[in-house]
Amino acid sequence: FEKEAAELGKGSFKYAWVLDKLKAERERGITIxxxxWKFETPKYYVTVIDAPGHRDFIKNMI
Known part of the structure; x- marks a missing residue:
């Protein structure tokens, strides 16, 4: 992810690319x-959700 993000000039978005799969998402740097992404540890079940949104509305989403 890191190499691909850097090639498009989006190096700071490398972790977002784990869930942002669409070409438009990666080019524009936004979630569409x-x-x-679900995984489990010996102690926990974890679900990571990535949804479109703007940082001004995060407090309303959480």
Missing amino acids: DIAL
Whole structure:
């Protein structure tokens, strides 16, 4: 992810690319479609959700 992000001049977005799969999302640096990633540890079940939004509205989403 790090190399691909850097090639498009979006190096700071490398972690966002884990869930942002669409070409438009990666080029524009925004989330367009919702994405889920589930995994578990010996103690926890974890679901990471990436949804479109703006930083001004994060407090309303949480």
